Amino acid sequence: MPRAFSAITFTPAVRAAQERYGSRERNLLFEEDSDERNLITERERALIPDIDTFFMSSVGANGWPYVQHRGGPRGFVKILDDHTLGFADYAGNRQYISAGNLMNDDRVMLILMDFAHRRRLKIWGRARMIHESDEPALLAMLHMPAYRARVERGYIITVLALDFNCPQHITARYTEEEFFAMFEPKESP
Incomplete structure (x- = not known):
């Protein structure tokens, strides 16, 4: 296989x-x-909770691809089981291109980026949107109350395939928190 x-x-x-x-x-x-490589294993479980940014592609009814940045606090992408991810979709530019595309074709690809460690995880899957009026308990699981952004809907991704990709051309970039952590004094034993 x-x-x-x-x-x-x-x-x-x-x-x-x-x-x-x-x-x-x-x-x-x-x-x-x-x-x-169609299961979320320990390797992916070590990366996904640290992700604060990824890119999601979808395909419009006219055949054109669309890629959108998704962001939130670390941990906003949730592992629901060995085949399923979910995340809350926060209010943005209100164009709803991904949402509209998924009403026509549920195929997506995610590229999860860990710039600081030069890691990239590619995930192919099928997405469905969930709404508070239909699945309030599931949407509540995806919400991060400390993050002060309005949740419009959630996405549930059934993972069909995944693969870590070569780090050769990933430029290391750091969040402010990661940058300052590099210069914190280390405790002596």
């Missing part, structure tokens, strides 16, 4: 591009790997 992400992404056109550019043989390893 191949990795779930290669089953989703290695279309005939992608395989042809890999062949043309000389990486097809190396990418066969993804297709021959017995670990499907």
Whole structure:
């Protein structure tokens, strides 16, 4: 069984591009790997609660892709089980492009970024929106009361595939908190 992400992404056109550019043989390893990588494991559990920013793509009814930044306090992305993530969607620019796209096609891809440690987790999944009027208990689980932003809805993502990606071109960036923590005096034993 191949990795779930290669089953989703290695279309005939992608395989042809890999062949043309000389990486097809190396990418066969993804297709021959017995670990499907479609479960949230300890490795992902070590990253996801620290995330405060990610990017989510969706596809419009006209076929055009759309990528949107999602942000919140650390921990706003919740692991609900080994196959499911959720997050509260806070009020933003009120264009509702992702929300509208998901009404037509529930496929999404998330790119979770940990800039300080130069890590990137790619997640392919299917999303559904939840609203307080329909699922108040589930939306309440996603809400972070200390974060003073208005929750408009929640997103529940069923994880179909995930993969950590090469850190080669990720520039280290730090939040203010991370930056000042680097200069705090360390306690001596």
